[in-house]
């Protein structure tokens with residue numbers, strides 16, 4: 001569901017549709033449910049006189065649920081992810097059983113599963129993937145927590161002017177893309193692989209017209225440079241005002257008016 005508070009910045013703390021409230025309630029319910037399960041387990045085990053086995057289970061769950069977040073990990077495992085996996089296992093005992101059979105047959109019972117075993121445990125991997133499909137994790141970008149389902153708009157304009165990534169960011173300097181021998185720096189492309197340069201977006205919703213766009217823009221520009229001198233309409237030595245009008249699409253504040261003057265007789269070429 002689109003959260004209006006995400007779209008209107010001055011409403012961002014208002015929770016207009018009660019989404020945050022519902023989410024908090026759901027988390028509370030999950031916590032209560034887990035607590036209940038732990039108590040039930042403890043009850044069952046102590047009744048069977050299994051030397052406070054339940055205490056072990058509670059301890060194990062406490063460790064799992066309070067697992068400290070590892071900020072360096074490529075994928076951060078949150079309390080919510082672990083809860084989701086455990087609850088899915090509790091709700092689907094046959095899946096739990098199948099995952100366990102796989103582990104028993106690949107690893108056995110004489111040692112703990114190690115990271116190097118994971119490639120040999122496809123069903124376990126599939127279970128985690130399935131959990132992530134239904135319960136996608138929140139994510140953290142820099143110092144910001146991005147809750148799941150957030151509509152995130154990336155400000156490519158600011159990124160292109162960020163002094164952390166670009167030397168003299170406000171200067172128009174094509175040389176920043178050239179290495180000394182005159183060839184292009186291949187590692188700095190516009191295809192969404194380098195996040196400091198994203199004119200066509202990135203990822204699977206990135207612009208599919210990128211090759212056509214680059215071909216037409218580059219060829220047209222090359223033709224203009226080849227054939228014309230460009231004179232700014234307002235007179236000799238005048239520069240073009242590049243300021244942008246306010247708005248989402250950043251159109252020009254002032255129309256571009258120039259006079260193309262043919263450098264040579266173009267008639268044989270056209």
Ligand code: HEM
Pocket residue numbers: 198199200201202203204205206207208209210212213214217
């Ligand atoms: C210089 C020219 C162009 C630029 C700067 C440009 C830029 C973009 C950008 C920034 C996006 C959004 C990407 C994202 O959300 O991550 C986009 C999407 C798209 N572009 Fe382009 N584009 C250009 C030319 C073209 C051309 C020539 C075509 C088709 C022939 C095209 C077709 C599309 C389509 C269909 C999408 C939507 C993709 C989707 O939502 O999955 N674009 N473009």
